[in-house]
Amino acid sequence: MTEKLFQIDPYLKQTEAQILSVEGDLLVLDRTIFAPEAGGQASDLGRIDEAEMLHAEEKDGVVYHKMSEIPSGFKPGKTVRLELDWETRFDHMQNHCGEHIISGILFTKYGIGNKGFHLGSEFSTLDADMKQMPQEMVDEVERLANKAVFSSIPVTVDMIDSKDEAQKLPLRKELKVDEDISIVSIPGIDCVACCCPHPSDTSQVGLIKIIKAENYKGMTRIYFKCGMRAFEDYKLKHDIITALNKKYSSEEHNLLDNIKIQDNKNNEIRRDLFAMKSKFAMMEAERLVAEADKYVHFEYDDQSLDDLKFMAKKIMEITELPVILSSTSCMTVLLTHSGKSKLKCGKIVKEFACGFGGKGGGSDSLAQALFNDVDIMRNFVKIALMSI
Ligand SMILES: [Zn+2]
Incomplete structure (x- = not known):
């Protein structure tokens, strides 16, 4: 021993x-x-x-x-x-004792047991034997836990010789050992067998912050941080809030309202932009279709694949001709049609693009091919157009 x-x-x-x-x-x-x-x-x-x-x-x-x-x-x-390594030990003591406080409150106030505990390097978790814990209850447990910290309640450890003797105490958990039982007591909060090191009173636990509580295998898993971890978490979040306040010209009390106002403005701008983009694309589509014979083709130098798809959709609203659009910006060729053409877009990409060092694929009515050389891309477009 x-x-x-x-x-x-x-x-x-x-x-x-x-x-x-x-x-x-x-x-x-x-x-x-x-x-x-x-x-x-x-x-x-x-x-x-x-x-x-x-x-x-x-x-x-x-x-x-x-x-x-x-x-x-x-x-x-x-x-x-x-x-x-005292820093690591004290961190363990703070978070371990924080677990005693939270679990003790869950048991004494709500009659809820603790089915598991893990002290991780970032945060700790405990599994409360309750399927869905309402947020109001989580908030109340957190408030009571911090109140216990501020009350500087002594944390005592007593060695009890026998199980019978120990069972006279208001234990939170059933005993697993029969003799030399180490009982940890925090009067009014917790009483349980435990062999780990504990601080001498609850004030040393420092701030207790419940990060989140979520359903986990029919229980509620509570994520929390105590002591220096909770302080560092507060600092991180304070820094984020300060940066957001600056960005939205706000203070804490109106930050969320200001973010909402800005979101609404952004949505309006997005709607206006989409309407203008649609209008411009339709004008462009009408011009390309007017110039087209057997197919609609154009090479862009500044369009993304999404832009090409958007443009192709507009073109297909006013013609049944096959559409082949390419962009030297994204080095992609898009082949598509409304379904009325016999052109097999995917087959063309598979047969010719891959042979030209491109890659891609698709269905009969929509396919795309990506290249890493502009001349090769243009050669592929020539062959694709010839096959129409
Ligand atoms: Zn303990």
Whole structure:
């Protein structure tokens, strides 16, 4: 068994320990300050002498420390110095305890259990045993969670010898162990068996922000950030809002209204632009059709494929002749007709464009071919026109 100093003093950042065994890149010590990965929470990080401690894992009461390397002097009996990556640990403590607070409130106020927890590198999630959580309830849980933080409620850990003794407490979850049970209590909020390190009071959790709550396998998955993560999230969003306020000449209270006003203006401009584009395209279509004999053909130097399609559609409104439009800008040839022509557009592209180094395809009435050389594209157009 490894003595788990982090359960006695979660604020212990460095200490000495004795090596018990070295197994590959795994180190076993008589005692440790590194909390192993457990219950959806990542392992602590740190250093043991000059080597990095990458991951701690517990098996049958023994903590195995995975090392970046095993220094040559690391032998059983040697005393080594342990140094905890405190920033990572405190981040874990804040977000882990935040989960206790949210889960505790869900249980004590609403009778809803927690079916899972994961402390990720970006955000944490917990799965509340409720199919669809109304947004008002999410907001209320978040408000109460932050109120618990501002109340500086002590977080205590008690070792209880027996299951019978522990079961007298108002536990949130059923016990999985029979003896030496570590019970974490936040009076009025939570009481549950847990072996992870916790801050000494709720104020150290800092801000608790629920990012979103969504349906997940018949439960509600709550995404949240606590402490420095929540602060950084606030800063990011504040920066975004500040930039939007500048862009829309707004303040927070009228930003959404101003965005809506601008959206309406943009929609009006889009409608006007479309009407003008349609009018211009129809004039252009009438000109091309007037000059056409067996087909309508034109090469543009500034049109996109969407522009060619739009133009072709206008042309087909006033003629049944096949239409072949090309653009040196997008290096694409569009072949199409209303269905009255016998021209097989897709077949022409397949037979000739691919042979000319182009690529594309399509149906009998609509096909397109893309090229990477303008002369080759023009040669393909000549052949396509000859086949009409
Ligand atoms: Zn805990």
